[in-house]
Amino acid sequence: MALIIRPALPSDVPQILAFIRALAVYEREPDAVLATEADLLEHGFGEAPYYTCLIAEQDGAPAGFALYFYDYSTWLGRPGLYLEDLFVFPEHRGAGIGKALLQRLAQIALEKGCARMKWEVLDWNSPAIDFYNAMGAEIQKEWLNVRLSGDALRRLADLGNVVETTEAP
Amino acid sequence: MALIIRPALPSDVPQILAFIRALAVYEREPDAVLATEADLLEHGFGEAPYYTCLIAEQDGAPAGFALYFYDYSTWLGRPGLYLEDLFVFPEHRGAGIGKALLQRLAQIALEKGCARMKWEVLDWNSPAIDFYNAMGAEIQKEWLNVRLSGDALRRLADLGNVVETTEAP
Numbered sequence: 001m002a003l004i005i006r007p008a009l010p011s012d013v014p015q016i017l018a019f020i021r022a023l024a025v026y027e028r029e030p031d032a033v034l035a036t037e038a039d040l041l042e043h044g045f046g047e048a049p050y051y052t053c054l055i056a057e058q059d060g061a062p063a064g065f066a067l068y069f070y071d072y073s074t075w076l077g078r079p080g081l082y083l084e085d086l087f088v089f090p091e092h093r094g095a096g097i098g099k100a101l102l103q104r105l106a107q108i109a110l111e112k113g114c115a116r117m118k119w120e121v122l123d124w125n126s127p128a129i130d131f132y133n134a135m136g137a138e139i140q141k142e143w144l145n146v147r148l149s150g151d152a153l154r155r156l157a158d159l160g161n162v163v164e165t166t167e168a169p
Numbered sequence: 170m171a172l173i174i175r176p177a178l179p180s181d182v183p184q185i186l187a188f189i190r191a192l193a194v195y196e197r198e199p200d201a202v203l204a205t206e207a208d209l210l211e212h213g214f215g216e217a218p219y220y221t222c223l224i225a226e227q228d229g230a231p232a233g234f235a236l237y238f239y240d241y242s243t244w245l246g247r248p249g250l251y252l253e254d255l256f257v258f259p260e261h262r263g264a265g266i267g268k269a270l271l272q273r274l275a276q277i278a279l280e281k282g283c284a285r286m287k288w289e290v291l292d293w294n295s296p297a298i299d300f301y302n303a304m305g306a307e308i309q310k311e312w313l314n315v316r317l318s319g320d321a322l323r324r325l326a327d328l329g330n331v332v333e334t335t336e337a338p
Contacts, residue, residue: 020243035246043241043248050241050248072212072219072238074189074254077204079212079219085243106317106326116318123311136321140314142292148275149285152305157275 003097005104008053008065010045013037016053019065023087027122051084054104056097064088066101073115081109083119102135120145172266174273177222177234179214182206185222188234192256196291220253223273225266233257235270242284250278252288271304289314 008016017037024033043050056064067085072078083105088097109117121128121139129139148156177185186206193202212219225233236254241247252274257266278286290297290308298308317325 024244029244032244035243039246040243043246050239051243067241067243069241070219070238071240071251072236072253074204074209074220074236075193075198075201077208077212082240084241103325103328106322109322110326116316117322118317119315120312121315123313129313132315132317135317135325137315137317140316143289143314144292144298145309145312145314146288146290146301146306147285147309148287148301148304148306153275153278153286156272156304157279159272 002059003063003095003100004057005054005100006057008044008055010041012053012055013040013044015055015062016040016044016065016067019062019087020067020085022089023085026087054101056088056092056101058092058095058097062089063092064097064101066105068105070112070114071118076115078113078115081105081112081114081117083117086119098131099135171228172232172264172269173226174223174269175226177213177224179210181222181224182209182213184224184231185209185213185234185236188231188256189236189254191258192254195256223270225257225261225270227261227264227266231258232261233266233270235274237274239281239283240287245284247282247284250274250281250283250286252286255288267300268304 014037017033017035017040020035021030021033024030044053051067051069053068054066055062056066064087065085066083068081068083071080071082073080083102086098086101088101105117121132133139183206186202186204186209189204189209190199190202193199213222220236220238222237223235224231225235233256234254235252237250237252240249240251242249252271255267255270257270274286290301302308
């Protein structure tokens with residue numbers, strides 16, 4: 001068995017999109033993926049990338065991926081590694097590939113001086129929750145996620161300017 | 170009344186730390202702030218900053234702040250604006266400063282091509298939850314936050330390497 005975990009290259013973009021689509025099917029949102037190869041190429045491999053990606057290959061075949069970026073803890077005064085997507089194709093599960101990806105992410109987090117790793121899990125995904133608990137992760141039920149998008153985001157932005165502002169950096 | 174919202178400067182770092190500490194008191198974790206001015210200076214104003222910060226000033230006095238960075242939606246193929254901290258000093262509340270900060274963030278999000286804004290709220294903070302609901306935000310109770318830090322993070326990183334890896338970018 002030859003398992004390799006390596007940073008994604010621009011030529012991996014079609015494969016990354018295939019992983020994202022497969023993950024969306026698993027998360028019961030098969031039609032939610034609007035991202036294109038051009039989006040992923042621009043945002044992950046441009047001058048100021050928004051994300052970084054690892055690819056797991058089993059005997060030369062793409063088996064899984066992890067896509068992440070950095071957040072920041074103002075309490076700890078240190079960056080954190082935020083894991084947006086982690087996925088292993090069903091036919092490659094049970095071989096420790098998900099754990100190997102998480103292990104490599106933990107190493108990268110420590111190398112970069114991060115205080116922690118964070119990610120989200122669906123509340124019905126008991127196998128994943130058990131897996132994360134077993135490695136000592138905390139499920140933080142007190143903190144709820146809030147999202148503002150679409151028309152509500154535009155409405156908020158379009159309120160009459162009641163204050164002076166200067167340009168954002 | 171003169172309310173100004175402006176990007177933070179390196180000289181604002183002591184004030185940013187004061188905001189962070191006041192927010193931690195409000196969140197019932199007064200001893201949780203380990204960040205130093207040196208941390209905040211390095212991570213917010215260096216070559217590749219981990220965060221960006223807005224300051225709200227009321228009649229020339231610091232009244233509130235918003236600290237944020239960018240995340241990435243693999244479903245939408247677009248960055249998002251992640252609001253880590255939002256705080257207005259108690260004596261300045263009720264004057265629309267929190268809303269003005271959120272409005273400016275929404276404008277920045279749209280200017281940067283973000284698909285959405287995200288943040289977290291404590292489940293007991295009903296006034297904040299009502300405020301966010303009123304502006305059309307969704308509270309996503311299905312997604313739980315997972316955090317791995319400290320010894321558990323180091324344990325995961327230190328597992329014997331079972332795979333070949335190449336350098337992370």
